[in-house]
Amino acid sequence: VQLVESGGGLVHPGGSLRLSCAASGFTFSNYYMNWVRQAPGKGREWVSAIDSGGGYTYYADSVKGRFTISRDNAKNTLYLQMNSLKPEDTAQYFCARDPLARPMLREYDYWGQGTQVTVSS
Numbered sequence: 001v002q003l004v005e006s007g008g009g010l011v012h013p014g015g016s017l018r019l020s021c022a023a024s025g026f027t028f029s030n031y032y033m034n035w036v037r038q039a040p041g042k043g044r045e046w047v048s049a050i051d052s053g054g055g056y057t058y059y060a061d062s063v064k065g066r067f068t069i070s071r072d073n074a075k076n077t078l079y080l081q082m083n084s085l086k087p088e089d090t091a092q093y094f095c096a097r098d099p100l101a102r103p104m105l106r107e108y109d110y111w112g113q114g115t116q117v118t119v120s121s
Contacts, residue, residue: 001023001024001025001026001097001110002023002024002025003021003022003023003095003096003097003110003111003112004021004022004024004112004113005019005020005021005093005094005095005112005113005114005115006019006020006021006022006115007019007020007115008093008115008116008117008118009116009117009118010118010120011085011117011118011119012119012120012121013085013086013087013119013120013121014084014085015085015119016081016082016083016084016085017082017085017117018079018080018081018082019035019079019080019082019093019095019115019117020077020078020079021033021035021077021078021079021080021095021112022076022077023076023077023078023095023097024076026097028071028073028076029052029053029073030052031052031097031098031099031101032049032050032051032052032097032098032101032102032103033049033050033071033078033095033096033097033098034046034047034048034049034050034095034096034097034098034103034106034108035047035048035049035069035078035080035093035094035095035096036093036094036095036096036108036111037089037091037092037093037094037117038091038092038094038114039088039090039091039092040090040091042091044094045060045062045091046060046106047059047060047063047067047080047093048060048063048067048069048080049069049098049103050069050070050071050078051101051103052073052101053073054070054071054073057069057070058103058104062088063082063089066082066083066084066085067080067081067082067083068080068081068083069081078095080093082117085117085119086119087119087120088119089117089119090117090118090119090120091116091117092114092115092116092117093114093115093116093117094111094112094113094114095111095112096108096110096111096112097109097110097111
């Protein structure tokens with residue numbers, strides 16, 4: 001199993017970024033997927049989840065209305081469109097596989113290496 005994130009970078013407040021997570025080594029379309037972030041000096045924070053078919057999405061209150069999770073099962077890729085970015089969104093962003101199909105349990109069995117998002121003027 002391999003998860004490889006990309007798309008991070010430096011952006012001004014109010015700007016946008018689109019993160020991608022390329023999955024391989026498993027049947028991507030069988031699994032719920034998540035985005036989780038970790039800011040410097042802080043614990044991990046769950047950001048968003050999506051069901052295996054892409055029809056159901058879940059968001060943390062801190063990003064609801066600004067971030068959109070999606071997936072392309074034909075391309076084995078997970079996305080996170082981030083709009084109206086704030087300095088408090090600065091963090092390392094990870095994609096993570098949910099082995100239980102129960103996103104509220106926050107259980108993950110595989111993680112990517114992360115991609116850094118920095119929101120600063």
